[in-house]
Amino acid sequence: MINRVDILIKNGVVLTIDSQMRVIQNGYVAVKDSLIVGVGRSDELLAANLVADEVIDAKDRIIMPGLINSHTHASMSIFRGIADDLPLMEWLNNHIFPAEAKLTPHLVYTGAKLACAEMILSGTTCFCDMYLFEDEVAKAAYDSSMRAVVGEVLYDFPSPCYGNIEQGFEYVEDMINRWHAKSGSLITVAVEPHSTYLCAPKLLQRAAQIASKNEIPLIIHVAETLSECSEIKKRYGATPVKFLANIGVLGPNLIACHSVHLTDEDIELYKSFDVKVAHCPESNMKLASGVAPIPKIIDSGICVGLGTDGAASNNDLDMLLEMDTAAKLHKVFTMNPEALDSKTAVKMATINGARALGLDKITGSLEVGKRADIIVIDISAPHLVPMYNPYSHVVYSATGRDVVLNIIDGKIVMRDRRLFTIDIDSVVSEVQEVVAKKFM
Numbered sequence: 045m046i047n048r049v050d051i052l053i054k055n056g057v058v059l060t061i062d063s064q065m066r067v068i069q070n071g072y073v074a075v076k077d078s079l080i081v082g083v084g085r086s087d088e089l090l091a092a093n094l095v096a097d098e099v100i101d102a103k104d105r106i107i108m109p110g111l112i113n114s115h116t117h118a119s120m121s122i123f124r125g126i127a128d129d130l131p132l133m134e135w136l137n138n139h140i141f142p143a144e145a146k147l148t149p150h151l152v153y154t155g156a157k158l159a160c161a162e163m164i165l166s167g168t169t170c171f172c173d174m175y176l177f178e179d180e181v182a183k184a185a186y187d188s189s190m191r192a193v194v195g196e197v198l199y200d201f202p203s204p205c206y207g208n209i210e211q212g213f214e215y216v217e218d219m220i221n222r223w224h225a226k227s228g229s230l231i232t233v234a235v236e237p238h239s240t241y242l243c244a245p246k247l248l249q250r251a252a253q254i255a256s257k258n259e260i261p262l263i264i265h266v267a268e269t270l271s272e273c274s275e276i277k278k279r280y281g282a283t284p285v286k287f288l289a290n291i292g293v294l295g296p297n298l299i300a301c302h303s304v305h306l307t308d309e310d311i312e313l314y315k316s317f318d319v320k321v322a323h324c325p326e327s328n329m330k331l332a333s334g335v336a337p338i339p340k341i342i343d344s345g346i347c348v349g350l351g352t353d354g355a356a357s358n359n360d361l362d363m364l365l366e367m368d369t370a371a372k373l374h375k376v377f378t379m380n381p382e383a384l385d386s387k388t389a390v391k392m393a394t395i396n397g398a399r400a401l402g403l404d405k406i407t408g409s410l411e412v413g414k415r416a417d418i419i420v421i422d423i424s425a426p427h428l429v430p431m432y433n434p435y436s437h438v439v440y441s442a443t444g445r446d447v448v449l450n451i452i453d454g455k456i457v458m459r460d461r462r463l464f465t466i467d468i469d470s471v472v473s474e475v476q477e478v479v480a481k482k483f484m
Contacts, residue, residue: 049096050454051075053420054086054380056102057434065387067327073107073414080452083410087390099454100449103422106434108390110169110417110452111363111410112397115263115322116302117175118184119147119155119163122479125354128400132269132331140356143247144176144313145204146394146482152177156184158363161466164190166362166444169417169452170266172322172351172401174204174236174263182223182231189465190403191229191417193401194219195236195263195356198251200244209247213254220258229406229415230453240284241272245291259295260294261402263322263416267310269333285310294319299400301351302327303341304334311337311344320347320400323392325370327353339374339383349397350389362444367393371439381413386439389448420449 051074057277058071060083074082120140127235128141152175163171170191178196185192196205196219198212205272206215220233235255237243243251248264257261267284269274282285285306288294293354296318303321306314314321321339342348350370352361367389373386398408421442423431428446431437450458457465 047092047094049074049076049081049094050302050414051095051098051100051451051456052094053102053107053113053418054089055099056105056107056420059106059108059390059434059438060411062223062411071107073410073418075418075451077453078416080412080414080416080418083412095303100420102420104422105448106421106423106438108421108438108451109407110419111167111352111393111481112401113163113168113171113361113363113410114299114349114359114397114400115353115405116171116173117354117356118171118173118181119152119175119177120139120354120356121159121361122151122155122475123354124359125482126356128330129246130331130360132333133271135331135357143483147176147204148258149177149180151478151482153180153184154240154471154478156181157188157466157471158475159355160184160188160190160356161463161468162361163470164188164458164463164466165447165461166345166364167419167421167447167450169365169450170401170407172234172261172263174238176466177204178205179219182219182233186231187465189230189452189455191231191403191407191452193234193261194223195234195261198235198237198247199242201242201303207254211479212328213250216254219286220260232260232401232403234263238285239265239268239272241275244456247294251293252295255297257298261299262293262295262298263301266300268328270305273305278305281418283310284397285313285326289313289317296320297402299349304328304336306337306341309440311341311346314341314346315344319393320349322349322351322400323370323483324351324353325373326366327357329369329373330357330359335377338370338380339378342384342388347390347396347399348392350392360470363393364438364442364444364446365465367439370437383460384413386435389439397416416448416451416454419447421446422448434445
């Protein structure tokens with residue numbers, strides 16, 4: 045019997061990122077109807093009697109799950125380099141917030157399309173976003189055929205998008221109703237109050253209730269800076285984490301972004317409530333926010349994903365570079381070369397990111413039955429020869445420019461550095477024109 049599939053990628057080194065972390069030399073992945081229907085050795089293909097509409101030879105290449113950016117602000121790609129070399133609060137209050145006051149829905153959409161192009165080209169298949177006019181980010185991701193978790197940022201003060209907070213909650217509810225009905229598995233809506241210092245306790249509690257009622261993620265910036273911790277201690281007599289615990293906001297659907305300044309009690313609270321963490325090392329370094337105790341958090345059994353944060357504080361969305369930074373940062377900070385190894389970094393950028401976002405049943409690893417979110421990395425260039433350990437190669441040697449194939453939900457969105465779902469020349473031209481008029 046002939047087994048017909050849509051796409052067959054063969055003859056590559058397959059990093060499954062399954063529970064056994066199997067590496068299959070000379071392996072294949074087969075895709076049909078958006079799903080992975082086969083993973084194994086290429087020499088088994090004849091016996092499997094597979095016939096594919098499209099066959100992709102991955103000789104001298106790594107086949108692995110698409111990367112998951114567990115925390116970013118996609119449309120901030122239009123602010124790349126706008127206010128560098130400043131501490132977080134000065135950066136936010138004196139530069140970013142005034143610039144964001146000039147945003148329009150269309151500019152957010154265009155900035156998100158630019159970010160989607162950058163992420164697809166560098167191997168990301170799914171991203172988790174927090175921003176203004178977030179419905180436009182959802183549209184941009186959907187139009188780009190990207191998987192995304194999206195949420196409108198909620199503040200105590202009026203937003204350029206929705207105005208007062210009551211209208212903000214209406215905006216969120218409307219997004220939940222429309223996107224969960226429209227897009228199937230590609231777009232998930234989250235509830236995303238900005239932080240403990242820009243959101244009152246009642247706002248945070250109501251956000252948590254909406255997230256719990258709809259069984260969707262709740263995403264908050266937590267303990268990002270010492271000044272935040274000091275302010276929350278002054279207001280509520282507790283750390284940001286303890287404050288969230290006291291008001292009943294901690295839970296297994298909470299993704300605590302950054303989590304730089306944690307006490308041992310904070311880590312225990314994360315563990316007891318099964319809170320997930322999104323680690324953004326490059327942004328934390330650039331803004332001099334500090335170094336999150338990620339090895340200790342991981343050793344406590346807490347799920348940690350990896351994120352780039354926005355392009356205004358990074359200044360790129362390349363998850364391969366983010367893995368490299370994460371692994372090296374924690375080695376030098378702890379003075380321990382084993383603090384965060386390459387295999388752990390890859391898990392943070394794939395299956396752990398999926399688990400943090402509640403998507404691990406459908407993505408994050410190459411396993412039969414999961415959605416076909418797959419990337420291929422060319423390892424034939426001089427900086428990738430020879431290869432002793434594929435995990436080491438992915439983390440310490442490869443960059444986003446080495447990604448040559450990106451498949452999301454079974455659809456080829458990039459091949460040989462050519463985008464199929466985004467007119468990149470048009471997007472770049474529009475961003476440059478609008479930015480020159482509005483921000484320069």
